[in-house]
Amino acid sequence: MLRFTKTKGTLAATALGLALAGAAFADPVEDELVIEAEEGQVEIVTKTAPPAFLADTFDAIYSGWHFRDDTTRDLERDDFDNPAMVFVDRGLDKWNAAMGTGGESCASCHQGPESMAGLRAVMPRVDEKTGKLMIMEDYVNACVTERMGLEKWGVTSENMKDMLSLISLQSRGMAVNVKIDGPAAPYWEHGKEIYYTRYGQLEMSCANCHEDNNGQMIRADHLSQGQVNGFPTYRLKDSGMVTAQQRFVGCVRDTRAETFKAGSDDFKALELYVASRGNGLSVEGVSVRH
Ligand code: HEC
Numbered sequence: 001m002l003r004f005t006k007t008k009g010t011l012a013a014t015a016l017g018l019a020l021a022g023a024a025f026a027d028p029v030e031d032e033l034v035i036e037a038e039e040g041q042v043e044i045v046t047k048t049a050p051p052a053f054l055a056d057t058f059d060a061i062y063s064g065w066h067f068r069d070d071t072t073r074d075l076e077r078d079d080f081d082n083p084a085m086v087f088v089d090r091g092l093d094k095w096n097a098a099m100g101t102g103g104e105s106c107a108s109c110h111q112g113p114e115s116m117a118g119l120r121a122v123m124p125r126v127d128e129k130t131g132k133l134m135i136m137e138d139y140v141n142a143c144v145t146e147r148m149g150l151e152k153w154g155v156t157s158e159n160m161k162d163m164l165s166l167i168s169l170q171s172r173g174m175a176v177n178v179k180i181d182g183p184a185a186p187y188w189e190h191g192k193e194i195y196y197t198r199y200g201q202l203e204m205s206c207a208n209c210h211e212d213n214n215g216q217m218i219r220a221d222h223l224s225q226g227q228v229n230g231f232p233t234y235r236l237k238d239s240g241m242v243t244a245q246q247r248f249v250g251c252v253r254d255t256r257a258e259t260f261k262a263g264s265d266d267f268k269a270l271e272l273y274v275a276s277r278g279n280g281l282s283v284e285g286v287s288v289r290h
C-alpha cells in the first residue's frame with residue numbers, strides 16, 4: 001500500500017543503513033565529461049546552477065555521472081567504449097525497418113533519426129494536440145499504433161528502449177529545458193507532490209534520498225541527486241538499458257512500497273518534475289551507470 005506520513009524518516013534512513021553522521025559522505029567527483037564521438041568531441045554539462053525553484057535547495061545540480069566510480073565514468077567518454085551504443089545501433093535498424101502494416105518504416109515519414117534532434121531535451125511535455133502530458137514513449141507509440149497499424153510497444157520493451165536510445169542520442173549535449181508553466185503546471189505540481197511523499201514500509205520520499213542525503217553512501221552506492229538527464233542509461237548491473245520510468249519503479253520498490261506502474265500518469269508527472277530539476281544539464285544521450 002502507498003501511504004503518506006510525515007514521521008519516521010530518520011528511522012527509515014537508519015534502517016537503510018544511511019550513514020547520516022556524515023562519516024560516509026563523499027563529494028561528487030570533480031571531473032568533466034567530453035565525449036569522443038564519430039562526429040567529433042561533444043561537451044556535456046554535468047554540473048550547473050540549479051533552476052530557480054531549487055535555488056534555496058542546491059548550490060549546484062549534478063548529473064548522476066559525478067557520483068559513479070572512475071571506470072564507470074570512463075565508459076561514457078568514448079562512444080567506442082559505451083555499451084549503450086549497441087542499443088542505439090539496434091534502434092537505427094528498427095528505425096529503417098519496414099515494419100508497418102502498409103510497409104512503412106519510421107524513416108519513410110521522418111527521414112533520418114536526426115530529424116528528432118532537440119526532442120529529448122523538452123520531454124516530457126504537454127502535447128499541443130491532445131492537451132495531455134506525453135513522455136517520449138507516448139509519441140513513439142502514437143506512431144506505432146495509429147500510423148503503422150501495429151500493436152502498442154510495452155514501455156519497457158526492447159523495441160521501445162532501442163528506439164528511445166536512438167532518439168535520445170540525437171539531442172546529446174543539448175540543455176534539458178522542460179516547460180513547467182502554462183498547461184504543464186498542474187502536471188508539474190502533481191509530480192512534485194509525489195517527489196516529496198513518503199512511501200512504503202520505510203516511509204521515504206525521493207527527496208529523503210536524493211535531496212537530503214545525496215553525497216551519502218547508501219550500502220555500496222554513492223547517492224546522487226537522482227537526475228534523469230542521462231536517461232536512457234546503460235546499467236552495468238542489468239547489462240541493459242534502463243529508462244527513467246523503470247528507474248522510478250526500482251527506487252520506489254527499494255522503499256518496500258507497491259509502486260506506480262512505468263508509463264502511468266503518476267510516473268509521467270514525476271518524470272516531468274524530476275526532469276525539471278535538471279533543467280540546464282545536458283542530455284547525455286545514452287549514459288552509463290553501474
Ligand atoms: C532509499 C533511498 C532512495 C529513494 C527513496 C529513492 N531513490 Fe533514487 N536512487 C537511489 C540509489 C541508491 C540510486 C543509485 C545511485 C544514485 O544514482 O543515486 C538511485 C538512483 C536514482 C536515479 C538515477 C540517477 C542516475 O543518474 O543514474 C534516479 C533518476 C532516481 N534515483 C530517482 C528517484 C525518484 C524519482 C525517487 C522517488 C520516487 C527515488 N529515486 C527514490 C536511492 C533512492
Ligand code: HEC
Nearest residue numbers: 095100104105106108109110119139140143144147148163
Ligand atoms: C505514416 C507516417 C509516420 C510513420 C510511419 C511514423 N511517424 Fe512518427 N510522426 C508522424 C507524424 C505525422 C507525427 C506528428 C508530427 C507533428 O505533429 O508535427 C509524428 C510524430 C512523431 C514523434 C514526435 C515528434 C515531435 O517532434 O513532436 C516521434 C518521437 C515519432 N513520431 C517517432 C516515430 C517512430 C519512432 C516511428 C517508427 C516506429 C514513427 N514515428 C513512424 C508520422 C509518422
